[in-house]
Amino acid sequence: VQKRWAISGVDLHVVPRGSRRRAGLEAALRDAVRAGRLATGVRLPPSRSLAADLGVARNTVASAYAQLVAEGWLEARQGSGTWVAARAPAAKRTDENHKDQSRSALYDLRPGSPDLTSFPRNDWLRAAQRALRGASPDSLGYPDPRGRLELRRALADYLARARGVDVAPERVLVCSGFAQGLAIVAAALKTEGCDDVAVEAYGHTSHRTTLAACGLATSTVDVDEQGARIDALDGGAVLLTPAHQFPLGPTLGARRRLQAVEWARANGAFIIEDDYDGEFRYDRQPIGALQALAPEQVVYAGTASKTLAPGLRLAWLVMPASLLEPAIAAKRLTDGPSTVDQLTMAHLIVAGAYDRHIRRLRLVYRRRRDRLVTLLARRAPAARVGAEGAGLHVLVHLPDGATEAATVAEAKARALALDGLASYRVGAQCHPPALVVGYGTPPEHAYSSAISRLCAVLAG
């Protein structure tokens, strides 16, 4: 069985021979240096942190390092760690790597993904064990299209408690990720005679694509420092990110919230509240969900993609009564997450492990944000930081004269993947050049290097 390890953003593929983890790690590192995937001058993570990420003993990593130092692949510098040794460029960068996605850079500060090494594997496995051992055989049959009642109950409790959502288990619909949820909402809107929806002028272009593919006409609404320009709304529905506008960052203002709800009531319109990172707020109490102001006009959408991992494909909708049946009908045509995953997630929430995990992450991400903001202020003072109060990304306004394309290209040359704001432009509104910096993405051991590189790029 093949095993994959990621070091500094590089995927290392190892076929462990028997239980010889050290040999496997050694071979993987050697291959990565040889193939140029780990380039000369790259600093390897401290053995302690790599060992933690890999789930192996620290000694295993330390002796693999020592061996490769002895072989000349790596270099140990007294007091400053282990580095990929300078060697003749016989090792050319063949891209025969088996990478899934385009994450080919060593360091990745693009938004959208949490630190995947933080996924609580042991908590999840323990919960899966309890869930599956405690499940009745019947629960393994064809599932309720809304999702397992155990999970809908657990989510209703959690959402009311943590996000102030006005919710009963009957209104919850468990989905395979937000993309599926959005398609289901689109189908329900169509059934109810709503055939146009506005999206924010900056956001994920894929959301607009999904809505259009579901047969809805789409338009955009501009975003300012108070969030979406509710006064400019028109049509039958709008998709909003009230907690932390993606990617520009403002929280939808109090007056705007009331305005939005009034607009929806007056026009019989619906609001889709994409609460993608509502759990992460650092400087004050989380802003409660907009949904609570008008549960019959607002579809609330949450996800485990940021709190646990996107690979779980777990998300949830809380539906207004009028859209519930059409949404269930649409859900029947597709299919939800497995019963095993749903029961596992329910256990995780009920046992308190989900809340603990989020609290732990909130500290981690807050520290990351603080380091980023401090470092940027010191080393690249001309780059102003915004959108930093919440979530897993900040907006970095580029210094005068800098362009997004040039900045992204320069970062790429330093093995750092960045996203310019323009790639999130959905409408006509045009914002000055900026970067959308996701500080959740890198594994812990690679974070310092990643943000140092960012500062170096921005300091010019």
Added chain:
Amino acid sequence: VQKRWAISGVDLHVVPRGSRRRAGLEAALRDAVRAGRLATGVRLPPSRSLAADLGVARNTVASAYAQLVAEGWLEARQGSGTWVAARAPAAKRTDENHKDQSRSALYDLRPGSPDLTSFPRNDWLRAAQRALRGASPDSLGYPDPRGRLELRRALADYLARARGVDVAPERVLVCSGFAQGLAIVAAALKTEGCDDVAVEAYGHTSHRTTLAACGLATSTVDVDEQGARIDALDGGAVLLTPAHQFPLGPTLGARRRLQAVEWARANGAFIIEDDYDGEFRYDRQPIGALQALAPEQVVYAGTASKTLAPGLRLAWLVMPASLLEPAIAAKRLTDGPSTVDQLTMAHLIVAGAYDRHIRRLRLVYRRRRDRLVTLLARRAPAARVGAEGAGLHVLVHLPDGATEAATVAEAKARALALDGLASYRVGAQCHPPALVVGYGTPPEHAYSSAISRLCAVLAG
């Protein structure tokens, strides 16, 4: 050790797997026909002389021939031997009628669900542990819409080996159940300009509903003792259950298979092969997948709903090249099973636990079928049993004068849930009164009581 066999001047290379000479011979013949090394119209040597040449029992050859005739590769002509069938040069079925809640009767003999107490919880948990501990952090990110490569590889191996599917991992699309798979295929068909599809006149009404909800016009094709009436086909696509027509039971005949493939080729049409219970065949080797006859015209669809549990929401499609990209595009709009489940399933297959589980189940279900057939013959001789060669259900033709509604009602009064054939009527064709008896459903301890009650109801 490789062995070479010469038939009609063609060398057949076979690597016998263990001592399974017959399987080896079958595979060699199938490959030779598929690859065109044994051409249409070639007459095969009499089984007696080939057996002598090969040093195997005559019966080994005869049953290999019979199997390949059943699959449509060969043709047996009365009194004149065995020939390679006429074909141009050259991949299931799921029932997903979300009936989870209504299982309130004490005993349940409705079709559609396997014995849920048989789900191999410990195997699954062990595989989940290995999968999750061995997974790279990156694998928990946003998934490939086709599904994890590890699972697509494992499925390709499994499907080629167990179902004779012509498949490469690139052609596999992992889905959340057959319902989602069917909607994806429907979307791909529409993209390719096909906007009508025929379904069998008896089947799951939900399949027709799904296709219609996806914007396809639907029609029906009648079913007789040889399966669907291919000669009556029209339109751009057809959904078939070749291995074991649901619910009437015939296996699509050899001649019909060829006819179906010819029809598809001549009309640029597509066949969706719903191989919902192809793993379960009791009285002879499983009939290989129709897909192998025309991989570019047939979408093969398989599922874990019958072999493991519907609650897993795991199914797979093998796509023709022309429908692959549109299907991937449709998949992007919805979402697949979790990475955890996919990696777990891959481990289960690769470790051999999936095959072992199916072999165990095949014995269990065969015994159940034998007991049911025997008991009915003894206690309710007027009720004739059909469709009993495969799968998890039989058709019980009601005695003269009995009606489905009265029989189902009487069973209900005895706490036994039954389905009348009429509830699976999708088209105009009208079959005499019968029950669709799912003998897979009850847990082992309740099976005797369930079938005793059935006999009591049928004996009047």
